[in-house]
Amino acid sequence: MTMFDTRTKLSRQVVEEVRTHLPDKIFDTVIPRTVRLSEAPSFGQTIFQYDKLNPGATAYRNLSKELITRFNLKDN
Numbered sequence: 238m239t240m241f242d243t244r245t246k247l248s249r250q251v252v253e254e255v256r257t258h259l260p261d262k263i264f265d266t267v268i269p270r271t272v273r274l275s276e277a278p279s280f281g282q283t284i285f286q287y288d289k290l291n292p293g294a295t296a297y298r299n300l301s302k303e304l305i306t307r308f309n310l311k312d313n
Contacts, residue, residue, distance in 0.1 A: 266296055
């Protein structure tokens, strides 16, 4: 789930519906909508280069850890 806006009821409802209908297909990590995530590509940078402490960067780090765990990948 990406571009999640905590301020809207619609975002929460969409996540809830998707989790209900596809529980084994959805990751726990939700990527929030942040201005910094939108700005980073304009500067030719990843979010980790642009603002590594941004909540979006933290969410993408958490998602990568979740991917590694779920698919038994090696963490290099």
